[in-house]
Amino acid sequence: MSDLLWLGLFMLAVASGWWLGRRERRPLERRRAAQAISDNHLLGQPSDATLKRLSEALEVSNDTFDAHLAVGRQFRQRGDLERATQVHQNLLARPELGRAEQERAQLELARDFLAAGVFSRAERLLQELVEARAGVSGEALLDLQRIYERERDWARAVEIARQLPPGEPSPQVALGHYYCEWAEQSLRRGEAAEARALLERALESDPACARASLLLARLHAAQGEERAAIGRLLQVAEQDRDFLAESLEPLLRHAASTGSLAQLEAYLREQLARDEPTVRDALALSLARVVGQREGDAAAQALLHEQLARRPSLALIRRLLECAPADAGALADSAVRDALARLAEEVPAWRCRRCGFQARRLHWQCPACHGWAVVRPRQAGPAH
Numbered sequence: 001m002s003d004l005l006w007l008g009l010f011m012l013a014v015a016s017g018w019w020l021g022r023r024e025r026r027p028l029e030r031r032r033a034a035q036a037i038s039d040n041h042l043l044g045q046p047s048d049a050t051l052k053r054l055s056e057a058l059e060v061s062n063d064t065f066d067a068h069l070a071v072g073r074q075f076r077q078r079g080d081l082e083r084a085t086q087v088h089q090n091l092l093a094r095p096e097l098g099r100a101e102q103e104r105a106q107l108e109l110a111r112d113f114l115a116a117g118v119f120s121r122a123e124r125l126l127q128e129l130v131e132a133r134a135g136v137s138g139e140a141l142l143d144l145q146r147i148y149e150r151e152r153d154w155a156r157a158v159e160i161a162r163q164l165p166p167g168e169p170s171p172q173v174a175l176g177h178y179y180c181e182w183a184e185q186s187l188r189r190g191e192a193a194e195a196r197a198l199l200e201r202a203l204e205s206d207p208a209c210a211r212a213s214l215l216l217a218r219l220h221a222a223q224g225e226e227r228a229a230i231g232r233l234l235q236v237a238e239q240d241r242d243f244l245a246e247s248l249e250p251l252l253r254h255a256a257s258t259g260s261l262a263q264l265e266a267y268l269r270e271q272l273a274r275d276e277p278t279v280r281d282a283l284a285l286s287l288a289r290v291v292g293q294r295e296g297d298a299a300a301q302a303l304l305h306e307q308l309a310r311r312p313s314l315a316l317i318r319r320l321l322e323c324a325p326a327d328a329g330a331l332a333d334s335a336v337r338d339a340l341a342r343l344a345e346e347v348p349a350w351r352c353r354r355c356g357f358q359a360r361r362l363h364w365q366c367p368a369c370h371g372w373a374v375v376r377p378r379q380a381g382p383a384h
Contacts (some may be wrong), residue, residue, distance in 0.1 A: 013312030064102045066093065072108055076115055086110045103134040110143060111347040119147050130163075138165070145174070149370065154182035169371060177364055177372045180215060192219060210236045211364055211373075216248060226254045238273060242376045244271070245282035246362065252286060256293065265290045278377040281315040288319065297323055314347075351378045 072087035091097065091105035106125055111120035122143070129140040129298035141160055148157035157178045164171035179202035186195040196219055202212035217232035229250065236247040248268075255264040268287040272280065284307040304320045307313075348358035352375045357368035363375045 033186070037258070041217070059098070062098060062101060065097060065104075067107060069104065071198045072112075076108075076112055081112055081116045083269075085109065085116075100135055103129060103136050106134075107136045107139060107143075107315075109142070114143060114147065119151060123147055152181070152185075153272055154178045154185065158182070158353055169374075170206075172206045173209075174372045176202045176209035176212060177201075180209070180211045180364070181207060183212075183215060187215075187219070195219060208239045209373075210240040210246070213239060214246055214250075217247070221250065222255065228259050229258070230254050230258070234267070240373075241276065243362075245377065248282055248286040252289060255290075261290055261294055265294065280311070281313050284313075284316060285319055348377070349378060350375050352376075 023376075053357045068087060068091055072084045072091075075081070075084035075087060088105050088109040092109060094103060097105070102229045107127060107286045110122045110125035110129075113125070126140040126144045126147075130137045130144070134140065141164055145157060145160045146162070148154070148160060158175060158232070161171045161175040161178060179198045183195040183198035183202070186192075186198060196216065198217050199212045200221070203211050204361070206212075213235045217229040218225070220229035220232060225334050233247040233254070237244045251264060255261050263286065268283055268290060272283040272287060284304070288300040288303050301320065301323050304316055308320065310314050348360055350362055352366040352369060352371070353359070354371045354374045355366060355369035357366050357375070358378075359375065365372050366374050
C-alpha cells in the first residue's frame, strides 16, 4: 500500500512539474511570437488584412505590447489613421498594462492625431505626458514643438524649446529662429520695438543666428539708422559665413548712401582673399559693382576677368556679358545671355545638408525635413 502511495505521489509530482513548466513556457512563447511578428512587420510589407488579423488575434499583454504598437505604426505609415487610432486606443484602455506601456500607447495615439491634422487632441495628450514627467516626455516635447511650428505659434514654440535638453539638432538654433519668426510677425503688425526686443533675445539664445542680424539691419535701416545697419550686416560674416552673401546687397546700398564705398571695397577684398567656394562668386560680383562705381566699368570688367581666370563660374560669365559693350558682337548677343541665364537657373543655389532638399532660394527652415538653418549654399563649381 505504501508503495502504491509513493508511486501515486511520484506521478503527481511529475504531472505537476510538467504542468508548471508548460505554464511558464507560455509567456515566453508569446513573447517570442510577438517579437517575431514585430520584427517581420518591420522587415516586410504585410497586407492590411494581415495586419488587421494580427491585431485581432494577439491578446493584449505586456508580452505582446510591442507587436500591437508596431501594427498601429504600420497602419499610420500607410495612411490608415482610423485603424492606427483604434489599435492605440485599445492599448490605452487596457488597465493590465504597465505605466510605461500606457505612456508609449498615449504617445503613439497623439502621433495618430498629429498625422491626421487634429492638433488640439494631439496637443492635449502630449501635454499630459510632459506634465506627468513620463518616460517619453522628451519625445512628447519634440512632437509639441512640431505642432507649434505648424501652427506658427512661436510663443509656445519658444516655451517648448527652452525645455528641451541639449542635443543634436541644437534647441538653441531652433530657439533663435522662433524669435526671428515671432519678430517678423511683430514687424508685419508695425510693432518695431517688440520686434527689436525679440531679435535681441534671438541673439542671446543663439549668438550665431545670422538671420537675427539681417533682420536687425533691416529694422535699423527702416528707422534711418544706416550706420547701425552696416554694423549688423558686418557681423554676419563672423556668425555664419554661409549666409554672408545675404548681407552683401544691403551693404552695397547702405555704403553708397553713407559714402563708405572705399571701406566696403577693402572689406570685400579681405573676404574674397579667403577663397571660400560657397561665397566666392557673391563676393566677386559685389566687389565688381563697388569697383565699377568708384573706378568705372573698365575696372569692373578687368576684375571679373581676373576672377574668371582663377576659377570659371557661370555667374561671373553672365555678369561679364552684361557689361559687354553693344559692339562686342556675339558676346553682346541677347540670346547668348538668355541661354546662360537659363543654365544658371537650372542649378539650385541652395541644398539642405541634412536631407538633400534643393532650392533656388534660401529657406531658413527646410521644407522637407523641417530642420532650421540646414539649407546652405551649394558649393560653387566650375562652369559646365
